[in-house]
Amino acid sequence: MRRGALLDLVLTNKEGLLGNVKLKGSLGSSDHEMVEFKILRAARRVHSKLTTLDFRRADFGLFRDLLGRVLWDKALEGRGAQESWLVFKDPLLQAQEQCIPTKRKSGKNVRRPA
Incomplete structure (x- = not known):
């Protein structure tokens, strides 16, 4: 701490x-x-899904910009850990959906991590 x-x-x-x-x-x-x-x-x-996030093709610059637009001090002010996570989670998942494409896993590596 x-x-x-x-x-x-x-x-x-x-x-x-x-x-x-x-x-x-x-x-x-x-x-x-x-x-x-x-x-x-x-x-x-x-069982794992057949799609996974493709971090090699991710646009981390856009990801950083999208999360940087949120006024976190105001959004999280006076909230506890659980409540803060719920506020943080939506912009995080939206930015992830926009910036990190998914890819299909196929063949013998379907069960292995990406």
Whole structure:
């Protein structure tokens, strides 16, 4: 934590994928803290979709611009972590949809990560 603000964020692509998220203390004299979590098996067993994000063709400049247009200080002011995430999630997913194309996975690599 830096001046009382939690700087780490754990992002997943499925609800309920992680459990037991805990802060485990700092790394030596660093102001960073370790985060421990469990990956829940039940959430992983769902078959993967046949499309995945194609980060190689992503337009990260546009992505940065779209998220930079949001006045985050005002949007997140006075909100807790859960409420802030709900406010942050919509612009993030909209920017992702505009800037990061998807690609179809095919052949023997369908089950492997992109």
